[in-house]
Amino acid sequence: MKNKTAGKILFAVFAVALCVAAYFAADLAFFQYDDPVERATLSVVNDGEALSFTYDKDAVTLHSGDNTTVYALTYSGAAVVENTYIESLPSDFAGSFAAVQTGIREDTNGDGVTENVTRVAKTDMEYTQGYDATANSFLSDEIPFEVVYKDRESFTVYFNSEPVKNSEITVTLADGTVKTLTTDENGDITGLNLNDVRNGLTFTYRPDALNTYSINYQVEADTIFTTRWLSAMLPFGIIILVSAVCITLDVLLRKLLYKKEKLPVGKTGVMARDKRRKRFVFGFETIRWIIMILSFALLIFGSRLTGTVFSNVQLPVFACPYNLDQLTGSACYMLSHLDVLVSSWKEILAFLGTFLVCAVLLGRILCGFVCPFGFIQDVAHEARQALHIEGISLNERLYNILRLVKWVMLIIFLGIGFVGGNFCDFCPAMALSPALAGFKLSLGLGGFVMVIVLVSGFFKRRCFCNVCPLGFILGLTHKISLFKLKKDAVACTECGACYEACPMGIKSVFTVREGKGDIREIDVTTSDCIMCGECVRRCPENNALAITFCGKKIYNADRMKFMKQYAPPKSKKKGKNHE
Ligand code: SF4
Ligand code: SF4
Ligand code: SF4
Structure with missing residues (x-):
């Protein structure tokens, strides 16, 4: 005592x-996660490729052409990144980079007219790998065209820091698929999914015949099996x-x-x-x-x-x-x-x-x-x-x-x-x-x-x-659920094994002897029953308990199976059992 x-x-x-x-x-x-972005090394590679960020496991790399300015998003605004290689980012770095390339003259839509092209690249480090209630946005004069990844389904498109409302945006996915999507009255577009985003995608907007803006948006590539x-x-x-x-x-x-x-x-x-x-x-x-x-x-x-x-x-x-x-x-x-x-x-x-x-x-x-x-x-x-x-x-x-x-x-x-x-x-x-x-x-x-x-x-x-409160709510529907636990009160010998086995402590499976209708098929499903089948497995009497779907038995108590699972092993010495 x-x-x-x-x-x-x-x-x-x-x-x-x-x-x-x-x-x-x-x-x-x-602990509260404090983004460990110091590990990232930003490299500007002047190889004349289209503007984009790429991730290589723990490092982010910018592939860019000439006339490119790189910005890091900080809590006090967009900070110009001047070094080619950056080992330490601004202390108030907020997790996003943008690069803007201007002065390009190209015919992007093949109509024979050369346009002024502005290319932007943006990346939100770890955005899809961590929960952040506020999407990262620069909305700065230096970045004329921007997309903000709001959640797993939608982006908001901004031009000169204003939402682009009810306009056509061409979206090019990593596999080359081109989609034409229309922004709504808030500047939002939907119809893209997390996998599209993970693979990288480009948004193109033509406000008039002479100007084209495109932004390549990239988040950290698949992080499975990485240190992150x-x-x-x-x-x-x-x-x-x-x-x-x-x-x-x-x-x-x-x-x-x-x-x-x-x-x-x-x-x-x-x-x-x-x-x-x-x-x-x-x-x-x-x-x-x-x-x-x-x-x-x-x-x-x-x-x-x-x-x-x-x-x-x-x-x-x-x-x-x-x-x-x-x-x-x-x-x-x-x-x-x-x-x-x-x-x-x-x-x-x-x-x-x-x-x-x-x-x-x-x-x-x-x-x-x-x-x-x-x-x-x-x-x-x-x-x-x-x-x-x-x-x-x-x-x-x-x-x-x-x-x-x-x-x-x-x-x-x-x-x-x-x-x-x-x-x-x-x-x-x-x-x-x-x-x-x-x-x-x-x-x-x-x-x-x-x-x-x-x-x-x-x-x-x-x-x-x-x-569990959710299980409780779910249990309220047990009367109308198509899965049922049924008992044959004639076959049951009241041994109590089902009650002992039940992880939810449901006693009625053991005690109920009568119900509406046939006593060989009493519905003993309760709101607590999780249909784990443990009671059926532990029941030693043929058909005394069964789980049914739409009235058809899908699992029933079986003495032979019970014996196979739980009967004590035969002793080598005649007449003796181990337990
Ligand atoms: S199994 Fe059911 S009761 Fe258990 S935690 Fe999940 S929802 Fe809740
Ligand atoms: S285990 Fe089977 S026989 Fe034993 S009380 Fe439960 S239903 Fe009846
Ligand atoms: S199916 Fe599982 S939860 Fe339901 S009564 Fe049997 S042992 Fe308990």
Whole structure:
């Protein structure tokens, strides 16, 4: 008993220490990114080629002709770059270069008339690799023609620092494709995607028959497998490291405190079960892992394949849209910024449409199969099992506490935007896919919350999912979802294995004995069920549980498979089993 009290005090001290560490972590481990552009060396190469910037891993190079002036954007305006080779940039350098080449006389459109040509090149270093709420713009007299890359879909075009409204702009992509696009009343053009931008593109504007202006726009080329990509992943690496330290301390502490006592086992007896090793059998779980891995990859790098085709699909999972490379948009961002969303009907309709389609067709199976955040928790759980470390089982009372926490999370999630806050400031998902895709983000408290998610997910499977506000909202559609969990109350022997196995602590799967209609097909789907299929896999009775799609069984409990996976190995000595 003494040990238990001492343990509780130590855990409380440990938790407070973590909170204090988190306060400092915002500036240390999860530091604010300060663009390390000093590493760039700007070279002006006078080789007579068309004006453009090119990136060569960590260095930016300007290929230019004569009559060229190079400018660096600083917080106090455009500063002329006079040196041919620059080792250190102005201290208030804001991350962009522009070069302007004048005095060219050419017939650019082949109409036999020689025009005055002004060529501009502009590059925003790391713009597409990091989140910057304000796009970089010179808007200076020295740079007569400029484009400003606003977000993953649009540019604003400026001529003499004024937006070019309702005018034709010719856009030439890196592969030679030429598009004629028209600016809107704000000077914006859309229809280009991140991949076009990454490859470099040229905008040409002819205000009259005698003058032609063109600008080549280039951002840092693909950074995957470069030092910058690694540096973007650094905070995630730190999170893993801090989580590993916390887990090790926890394991040591528990060994110390409970060495003479049995570890506390919850009412469900999950710990005892965990000792039983399962054998590999190809089936539903294998398919689930394959889909989870594919979804994870697509939600990190998918738009590199598809561009912005799916960017209006607001997938209801925790996938951070600050990763501009992810396949789809994210309902988590929309729902936590309802204050902004309600300002645009177009966005509301796009959001509601895709959200409802996903919710009805898939429901919380998205949690079990697609959400990257669910995946990372499952990886943590598997790591614990591989290391043969005891998990922590929760009893009903603790699950009820988590349900209360979930309501609090929901109120914060939906309401924080209306009181001037930003859920993303402490959202753990920000630490995951943007970092892996190479987007540099300042994590602040989100990094700390991610440590909590990983450590809790390590000891208690899908711990965060038990309090996840997005999962909660998704669960509200369980009645209309096409995927269902069905129970045959006749085949069920009330062994309780399904309850023990369920990562969401759903007791009704075990206790329900009757429902509407046939007792051999009772719908036991609840709003918490993530359709992971764990209960079906652990059920030892043929057909007692099944996951169905449109009423058709796609996975059902199977005694033979259960025996194959969990039956104790036969002892070499006759009559003896290992466990
Ligand atoms: S409940 Fe889990 S799996 Fe579902 S959206 Fe939330 S974090 Fe993702
Ligand atoms: S595991 Fe199967 S047999 Fe056991 S209580 Fe659950 S549904 Fe019934
Ligand atoms: S009830 Fe079954 S399918 Fe649903 S979350 Fe629990 S174990 Fe997974």
